[in-house]
Amino acid sequence: MNKAPQRNESEIVMKEVAAETKRIIASINDEQWLAYYHELVIYAERKCRRLYWKTDGPHALPGGNTPETVVREAIKRLFEGRRTWNHDRYPGENPVLFLKSLIDSLVSDLVRGEEHKRTAFLEDERKRTSSEGETYEVPLSAVADDIAGFRSTEPDNPEKEIFFREMLKRMHETIADRPDLVAYFGYSGDGYSPAEISVLMKLGIEKVYQLRKLLIARLTPLVEELLRKI
């Protein structure tokens, strides 16, 4: 059982919020927030699915949490000022990149909480509870960097490996008529962002976004099947 104290979503604990952050948050309308929210849930869902797949553990997060509750917790921390949006590191009016880093940190903490007898999740991510029950703090930079920590060192399940190899083959077949889509798919699978792919493929960013849109349209029908299996 998860003994971690989880806050009620309606319980707001306000700290100081920078004027620039406040201005940006106030300027985002409901429709834009919905788009950001969907983008973040898709990101968090993939992150969690990867976790389930690698660890071969239960297909659920501790404490009844879901990718959606993790995303809402990240947004809440932004509003509350419990995590400061560094506008030099994440410039512009779009909070999504900053929130993705926060989601990485929360998921990492969640898993670490499991490792610590499930006592750390959704505390302030700087605060950790040792196995002796003492609290200590870790630097935030370390929190953001160790998201890979949940990756299992156990060998992958051969059945799953075969499934993924087959799925990759089908995805390639779906886009085989378009070498540019195949290239985009390969680069995105290697972890490159659209901006980086634009440089690698020597294409304008708008062209790359068109490729991405087409790729998503072609692969979306396979997503349901893919997620059902993992």
Place this chain on the structure above:
Amino acid sequence: MKSPKNERDDFDKATGWLDHTEGLSLEELRELRRAMGHDVKGSEKRFLSFLKTLRNAPEMNPSSFGILSRAQELGLSIVNFANLTELSVALVTKLDRRLIEFASIPREVLKKLSEVLKVSAVEPETYLQRGAAFAIGAEYKADEAPVLPEKQDFFEAVLSDKTISEERRAYLLGLRSK
């Protein structure tokens, strides 16, 4: 530029494209989530309710000022308020939901709003410059997911208002040249 991570495996190769959905339209994102098996309608409903709670936090909302809520505090019905401000029910509703481009609102209208609401000019001006909002309690009353209309030019809103009297329409359109 970063190199492909050594740990990229078949899972990443098959799903890495899901990490970059920035700039997709709201409908495209909804479709992708539906394909992922998500209850998009329920998810949006929960999120909008959650967002409202966050926005109402005192620090985020130092002034709880709202155009119609202030009118209500003063005991004005929406019709009375529309008459006192020489607008229409449709126009004051759009202003309350911040669906009108702030830059297009005539100074005289802003002045009248602050006079009738008995507040300093800063309050309605600050309020009207914030992002647009769905109508309170209106999310998902219909079967379809809510869509927020584009912000409208004040004078376009006056021209398209079917409820306003011709006399008042002429007066408001006359403010354009001032």
